[in-house]
Amino acid sequence: MTEAMPDERLQYPxxxxxxxxxxxxxxxxxxxxxxxxxIASGSGEHVIHFAQALPEFIFQPSDPxxxxxxxxxAWVKDSGLNNVLGPIxxxxxxxxxxxxxxxxxxxxxxxxISPWRATEGLMREAGxxxxxxxxxxxxxxxxxKDVETVASNEAFDxxxxxxxxxxxxxxxxxxxxxxxxxxxxxxxxxxxxxNNLSVVFRRT
Numbered sequence: 001m002t003e004a005m006p007d008e009r010l011q012y013p014x015x016x017x018x019x020x021x022x023x024x025x026x027x028x029x030x031x032x033x034x035x036x037x038x039i040a041s042g043s044g045e046h047v048i049h050f051a052q053a054l055p056e057f058i059f060q061p062s063d064p065x066x067x068x069x070x071x072x073x074a075w076v077k078d079s080g081l082n083n084v085l086g087p088i089x090x091x092x093x094x095x096x097x098x099x100x101x102x103x104x105x106x107x108x109x110x111x112x113i114s115p116w117r118a119t120e121g122l123m124r125e126a127g128x129x130x131x132x133x134x135x136x137x138x139x140x141x142x143x144x145k146d147v148e149t150v151a152s153n154e155a156f157d158x159x160x161x162x163x164x165x166x167x168x169x170x171x172x173x174x175x176x177x178x179x180x181x182x183x184x185x186x187x188x189x190x191x192x193x194x195n196n197l198s199v200v201f202r203r204t
Contacts, residue, residue: 009078010043010071018193019049022108022139025190025198026050029135034103035060037129039092039122040110044072050106051084058083060099062090093121101129108139111175112157115166119178127182130203136184138199139192142172150195172199 030036033056038047041061051059061072061084072087090097092110105126111119126136141153149157153169160167176187184201192198 007074007078008067008070009074010045010068012043012045015043015045015049018139018196019046021192022046022198023050023053025192025200026054026106026137029137029188029200030054030057030104031134033057035101036104036106037099037102038062039090039105039107040064040114041072041087042068042109044068044075044087046106046108047072047084048075048079048081051081052079055083057104058085060085060102061087062099063087064089064091091121092118092125095121095125097125097129099129101131102134103131104135104137105130106137110140111138112140112142112160112169113167116170119170119175123178123182123184127184127203132203134203136179136201136203138175138201139196141169141196142175142199143169144172153195172197175199176201 035058037060039062041047041063044061047059047061063069063072069087069089076084076086088098092114107122130136141156143149157169172187179187179201183204185204188200190198
């Protein structure tokens with residue numbers, strides 16, 4: 001459920017429940033400094049939380065939706081932070097993103113709420129702009145071979161497909177194969193709250 005505030009900021013209740021767990025993983029995988037590009041930043045709540053906790057980094061939020069970019073800009077203004085750049089329009093499925101290089105890339109809760117071509121674009125462009133050793137961090141629910149999908153995730157998958165037949169939980173093995181083809185390592189997987197996963201790939 002999304003809540004709108006008077007100044008165009010959007011709020012997602014789930015963000016306050018998962019942001020600290022995600023931040024803990026990020027502390028262990030990010031380089032010591034540099035530019036962190038976030039794909040599909042949504043409301044902007046995550047990037048603000050991370051930027052407050054990690055002042056040694058510059059964060060570049062992005063989203064294809066105008067309402068999301070307005071929300072991000074409002075959150076940045078409200079925060080007073082100087083290590084978050086203005087949001088840019090970026091569709092993960094597009095070719096030649098308007099970012100030429102980054103030291104890390106984050107993508108939270110996008111892969112299951114977008115067509116598969118967005119994941120293809122994510123991997124292709126991440127492979128182009130990230131240097132060797134840089135992390136690509138994904139967060140969300142996945143199906144896994146030989147792991148039973150919990151009932152709540154099955155119900156979530158069904159609801160996503162009702163909203164859009166191109167959406168739905170992805171097989172982690174399919175995502176990993178796509179990443180490998182774009183020059184990334186095997187994934188490092190961490191179990192997260194509410195049956196989500198943190199998945200980290202490294203540019204080889």
